[in-house]
Amino acid sequence: MNDVERIRKILRDALQLGARADSLSGSSRLLGGIPEFDSMAVVSIIGMIEEEYGFVVDDDEMSADVFETLDSLATFVAAKAAR
Numbered sequence: 001m002n003d004v005e006r007i008r009k010i011l012r013d014a015l016q017l018g019a020r021a022d023s024l025s026g027s028s029r030l031l032g033g034i035p036e037f038d039s040m041a042v043v044s045i046i047g048m049i050e051e052e053y054g055f056v057v058d059d060d061e062m063s064a065d066v067f068e069t070l071d072s073l074a075t076f077v078a079a080k081a082a083r
Contacts, residue, residue, distance in 0.1 A: 003074040003081075010048045011070075015041055026071035031064060042067060053081050 001009075004026055012021035015036040030037050046057050057080065066076045 003078050004070060006052060007049070007070060007074050007077060010045060010052060011037075014044045014048055024070050026069065026074070028070045030069060030073065031067045037067070049077060053077060055080055055083075
């Protein structure tokens with residue numbers, strides 16, 4: 001399972017998207033594109049990513065750019081995991 005698939009699963013679970021998560025592509029907008037994706041969801045998603053990948057995300061690493069699309073989130077996660 002690649003990073004995009006792993007993150008899609010996290011989004012499915014955190015946002016309770018069900019089958020709607022299957023239609024998310026790399027270019028799918030997250031913030032502003034998914035009604036369930038709000039500030040509280042960000043906290044939950046970050047926690048699930050930290051657990052899944054075994055790293056900690058610092059507050060200063062978070063920005064709206066990271067959560068713009070599924071690809072931007074996957075790119076952030078891959079870079080963080082490579083450290």
